[in-house]
Amino acid sequence: QVQLQESGPGLVKPSQTLSLTCTVSGGSISSGGHYWSWIRQHPGKGLEWIGYIYYSGSTYYNPSLKSRVTISVDTSENQFSLKLSSVTAADSAVYYCARAGDTAIFDYWGQGTLVTVSS
Amino acid sequence: DIQMTQSPSSLSASVGDRVTITCRASQSISSYLNWYQMKPGKAPQLLIYAASTLQSGVPSRFSGSGSGTDFSLTISSLQPEDFATYYCQQSYSPPQTFGRGTKVEIK
Numbered sequence: 489q490v491q492l493q494e495s496g497p498g499l500v501k502p503s504q505t506l507s508l509t510c511t512v513s514g515g516s517i518s519s520g521g522h523y524w525s526w527i528r529q530h531p532g533k534g535l536e537w538i539g540y541i542y543y544s545g546s547t548y549y550n551p552s553l554k555s556r557v558t559i560s561v562d563t564s565e566n567q568f569s570l571k572l573s574s575v576t577a578a579d580s581a582v583y584y585c586a587r588a589g590d591t592a593i594f595d596y597w598g599q600g601t602l603v604t605v606s607s
Numbered sequence: 608d609i610q611m612t613q614s615p616s617s618l619s620a621s622v623g624d625r626v627t628i629t630c631r632a633s634q635s636i637s638s639y640l641n642w643y644q645m646k647p648g649k650a651p652q653l654l655i656y657a658a659s660t661l662q663s664g665v666p667s668r669f670s671g672s673g674s675g676t677d678f679s680l681t682i683s684s685l686q687p688e689d690f691a692t693y694y695c696q697q698s699y700s701p702p703q704t705f706g707r708g709t710k711v712e713i714k
Contacts, residue, residue, distance in 0.1 A: 492650075534694070535696070535705035537702050548701065552702070591657075592701070592703045593656045594641070594643070595653050595656075598650055
């Protein structure tokens with residue numbers, strides 16, 4: 489059973505960089521065939537796909553966030569990470585990591601981690 | 608981006624009720640439509656993919672239908688563990704987009 493777990497600071501100051509890591513267990517990122525994703529949910533609102541990365545390092549980002557997003561992978565640790573720069577209060581959300589197949593179906597998710605942007 | 612519109616935004620129902628949630632895409636997405644269940648503090652769960660295929664391990668009381676722009680998720684007999692928020696998602700064209708959710712509450 490694949491499991492994903494997000495980790496990182498729950499509070500980030502405006503203009504700084506939000507950094508989160510997703511640790512995968514029960515499956516190997518380097519086995520290929522899946523896209524490792526970040527998705528967020530603003531309080532009381534819908535879900536927003538941020539982007540994903542393949543084990544090779546190829547990335548795909550939501551154009552609405554592309555200028556501020558970097559997703560990276562560490563296959564030796566079976567982890568992938570999200571960096572979102574120049575954050576504002578509008579970036580406060582629950583951030584989820586998830587696994588997707590090549591048809592962008594998110595079949596496994598983490599429990600999510602709340603990140604608040606505030607001074 | 609493809610806009611996904613869900614209705615209703617919330618509903619109240621009783622255990623045993625048949626519940627249907629609809630999702631409409633702003634353009635045709637063929638059958639590239641997926642449904643998820645979300646509960647507070649828990650990992651979201653994939654229920655249905657490709658509009659009507661039940662994900663492994665999901666109870667058969669869940670079913671999905673539709674193609675093109677109009678889709679639905681039906682719970683044939685609502686169980687206590689089904690009270691949650693349900694989201695549709697299109698996987699036809701990036702960026703993948705989600706509906707705003709339907710919260711199913713206890714009547």
